[in-house]
Amino acid sequence: MTTSTVTVPAPSRTRQRAGTPDSRPARLRRRLAQWGFVAPAVVFMLLFFGYPLVRNVVMSFQHYTPRTFFTGAAPFNGLDNWSKVFQDALFGKALWHTLVFTVGSLLGQFGIGLALAVFFSRRFPLNGLMRSLILLPWLVPMVVSGIVWRRILDQDTGVLNSFLGALGLRGHTPWLTSPGMALLSTILVNIWIGIPFNMVILYGGLQEIPGELYEAASLDGASAWRTFRSVTLPVLKPVITVVLVLGFMSTVKILDLILALTDGGPADATQTLGTLTYQNSFVQLDFGAGAVVGDVLILVSAVFAVFYLRANRSEGK
């Protein structure tokens, strides 16, 4: 990085300021120019995040049909969409699947990610190289990962079943084709995808813990586990919160992976709020019903956002 060597003695600056007192219009022009830097981003974010949020809520009270896009007519229909969605047993199922999927994924990703972060905090040859390579699953497009796993988990010709069969274990497990197994399989794949992200952030957090803390603990004769529990975890807490919240946000709205693995099937066994929104809106072209499920997603995310901000504030950030 090129740190510039230009340094200016402070006095000349003040003299300059005093010499040309900013007139009001000049100051205003400068402020406007400064806002010019920020305004495009603000406008963009309002258009691509703020507006869709509001529009989605409005849409959930409108009647959309496949013909809407020709006629442009989407009349308001009160709570019709809502009662339609809530009366459908599929909504309850999707909500439950989302909960199970999110909790299961987070537990697995975080647990294994933390274990790997601790492991890679040791010093050993090739450590840095391995830490980079392990990121690969996270960098590959999620749809692609889903499709690769679809091949691996294939009941008859997938490598996982041949491997298990060779070990004399259940070699014909219908990972993705039985309604009882499919959700578990999607969770396992999502854990695999999420481990690198958790590991990298937690590893970063671990490196920031001052070594003196560990020295003090070892002087006190604390065991490794004790040190981890009483030194590492408390200091790591803000980072843990961030990892879990970001993990939650990206997991609860999952769509790509499930479409690639199971398309929500078999028999809706892996239908989540994300896929249900997609199905309602883009497959059945009932954007009103899709918007209702979307609203529920927004609500769930908002509750967690508040929870997160509270946690952040109490950390005194």
Add this chain to the structure above:
Amino acid sequence: MTSPAPTTPRRRWGSTLAGVLILCVMLFPLYWMLDTALQPGSGLLQVDPVPGSLDLSGFTKALGDQGGHLLTSLAVALGAVAICLAISAPAAYGLARFGLRGSRTIVFGTLITQMVPGIVIANALYNSYVDLGLVNSYFGLMLADASLGIPFCIVLMRSFMVSIPGEVIEAAQLDGAGLVRTFVQVVLPMSRNSLITSGLFAFLFAWSDFMFALTLNTTDHVKPVTLGIYQYIGAHVGDWGSVMAASVLSAVPAALLLVLAQKYIAAGITGGSVK
């Protein structure tokens, strides 16, 4: 790595061995993807753990079927990066240095956008795109894909630009440089690393996008490779070899970036999400 460690060399190599095992488990699916791609004849049979010969016909077929979609992905991702950087670099600078009233609210809002579920955006965006005629257009998809990177890039670059010494910027202004010239000639060159990191991530986000590609396109006119592969498995279930070859090709940018820019990637993941 030869830094003095309290452990014996033997134990350290033991850790390396354990690390290699972990890596093997984590990277196995990607190895399997490559392995299957090199056995295009396997069809619905089981795949051998090591390809018997170097059969590239799966790749030839995948390039024939998906080559255009790869180019589409490249064009859309590059466009998204350009839009993303053009919007977020000045904003990051403004939010870091100008002390504008409302800056804190904007930074806060930027963080909040990461919590808006993507499918909700797609749901509403599709309808606006229909009205604006942006469905099935390159520009429309670039804009949507840029939205995946903009908040991240603003946060990342802002946290860097805050640390540029104020004297440098003031010196430039004393030399008579205006806001824009200071930004272009002083701030941007100094922020090169954070700019590269942001660009890399914006590219990866856009390249990996599937949801906007799926929802904002109703014809085959604009079809990035993620969408191409997804539709491919519907039509060619028996032809896993070329599906996997296409998957390998779509994973190349990720692998390339990891090799060429690994320090930026790791720094970006931590910097963009924690700070």
